[in-house]
Amino acid sequence: MTQHEDQAASAASMDALLFQEKFDELSAGLAPLSARREPRAHAADYLRGLLAGLPRKKALFSYGFGERTCSAA
Secondary structure (H helix, E strand, O other), X not given: OOXXXXXXXXXXXXXXXXXXXXXXXXXXXHHHHOOOHHHHHHXXXXXXXXXXXXXXXXXXXXXXXXXXXXXXX
16 A cells, blocks of 8 residues: 555545544434434434435435335335
8 A cells, every 4th residue: 555545545534533423413412302212313314314425315215224114204
């Protein structure tokens, strides 16, 4: 691995860590809006999907997160 590739990998890792830190802060800020854990987890999955760098997003994409059924419908 060249020095440039090593620096790029390090920067990407830091970006991912920073994203996760900020996402956790956002999730914690939204937590008081729901008393139950399940809606908070669903909202976090929904936000992750919206923030993903996908070219196209579907309204009911929670099924793609490993759920056996799509509960958003």
